[in-house]
Amino acid sequence: MPNxxxxxxxxxxxxxxxxxxxxxxxxxxxxxxxxxxxDSGPKESVVVTVQxxxxxxxxxxEVVTTRSIPLQYAHPDAAQSLDEVVGxxxxxxxxxxxxxxxxxxxxxxxxxxxxxxxxxxGKRAITIPINEIKGVGGYPTVGDRVDILLTQGQNPAITxxxxxxxxxxxxxxxxxTQEDGQQMxxxxxxxxxxxxxxxxxxxxxxxxxxxxxxxxxxxEEWVSxxxxxxx
Numbered sequence: 001m002p003n004x005x006x007x008x009x010x011x012x013x014x015x016x017x018x019x020x021x022x023x024x025x026x027x028x029x030x031x032x033x034x035x036x037x038x039d040s041g042p043k044e045s046v047v048v049t050v051q052x053x054x055x056x057x058x059x060x061x062e063v064v065t066t067r068s069i070p071l072q073y074a075h076p077d078a079a080q081s082l083d084e085v086v087g088x089x090x091x092x093x094x095x096x097x098x099x100x101x102x103x104x105x106x107x108x109x110x111x112x113x114x115x116x117x118x119x120x121x122g123k124r125a126i127t128i129p130i131n132e133i134k135g136v137g138g139y140p141t142v143g144d145r146v147d148i149l150l151t152q153g154q155n156p157a158i159t160x161x162x163x164x165x166x167x168x169x170x171x172x173x174x175x176x177t178q179e180d181g182q183q184m185x186x187x188x189x190x191x192x193x194x195x196x197x198x199x200x201x202x203x204x205x206x207x208x209x210x211x212x213x214x215x216x217x218x219x220e221e222w223v224s225x226x227x228x229x230x231x
Contacts, residue, residue, distance in 0.1 A: 041070055041071065042070070042071040043068045043069060043070060043071060044068070044069060044070075044071045044074040044080070045066050045067070045068050045080055045081075046066065046067060046069060046074050046075070046078040046079065046080060046099050046100075047064050047065070047066055047067075047078065047079040047080065047081065047082060047084065047085055047099070047100040048064065048065060048066070048067050048097055048098060048099055048100060049063055049064055049094050049095065049096055049097065049098050049100060050062075050063060050064065050065050050096065050097075051063055051096050052093070052094065052095055052096050053090050053093070053094040054090070054093055055090055055091060055092050055093050056089060056090065056091070057089065057090050058087065058088070058089050059085045059086055059087065059088050059089070059090060059100075059105065060086060061082060061086050064082060064085060064086070064100060065082075066080075066081070066082065074099070075099050075101060077101040077102050077103045078099040078100065078101055078102075079100050079101070079102050079105075084102065085100050085102075085105060087107060088105040088106060088107040089105065089106050089107055089117055090104060090105060091104055091105065091106050091114075091117070092104050106118075108120055115169060115170060115190070118169055119169065119192060120192060122194070123192045123193060123194060124192075124193055124194070124195055124198050125169055125170075125190050125191070125192060125193075126190065126191055126193055126198045126201055126202070127170075127188050127189070127190040127191075128188060128189055128191065128201060128205060128210070129187070129188045130187060130188070130189065130210070130211075130212060131187065132187055134209075134210070134211040134212065135187050135189065135212050136212055136213065136214045138187055139214065140168055140171065140189065140212065140214050141168065141171055142168055142169065142170060142171060143167070143168065143217075144167075144168050144214060144215070144217070145165050145166060145167050145168070145214075145215045145217070145220070146166055146168065146189075146191075146212040146213060146214055146215060147161055147163065147164045147165070147166070147212070147213045147215060148161070148162045148163040148164075148166060148201070148204075148210055148211070148212060148213075149161055149162065149210065149211045149212075149213060150162040150204050150208050150209070150210050151208060151209045151210075151211070152204075152207060152208035152209070156229050156230060157229075158227050158228070158229050159227065159228045160225070160227035160228070161223075161225045162200060162201075162204060162210070163193070163197055163200065163201070164222050164223065165215065165220050165222065166191050166192065166193060166197070167191065167192040168189050168190070168191060168192075169190045169191065169192050170189070170190035171187070171188070171189055171190070172187075172188055172190075173187055173188055189212065
């Protein structure tokens, strides 16, 4: 092959390499969508990350943005607005420029198998066993709010409203060992409380009798109630 032809082949190969590298760089810098981002056709706005987001991290406005992409590349579960994701928690690692899927997020209002994601920030979850009568017949369920009454002492006994407007995070049952050694399954409620309230409930369980009273879902007002010492 003549030298001039070899040189031409080398120049063409070099130009093709440069074009390929430029195309690859554009594809990466555009979030993996390549030149199709500018294609004509229907577009859809999706939420994408602007940086890596570790699992169990709360999503803030600084780590996400919206991007318009061809409709065929939008994931069916992708969030379409920042309000859908801000404040929620990533349940898995999210990488930069990834579409943010609602199925990978959890929070107080988003059902998830892990109870920990349903606990409001600054609160704790505590489970108490309580029989059906003292647990309003077993009617309270997840999302309901209850007050907790405490009765202690004898001659005279005293009953007072110990806590008010406590949210139920979960309802179920647990096994409890009786004085005769027999085990019995009793209803249980998992409550959302502050650390101080958790201490109060734990002490009350050990030293007094407690009862739940169910509140209306539209009634969140704190009520001042004097303790009852006699009928």
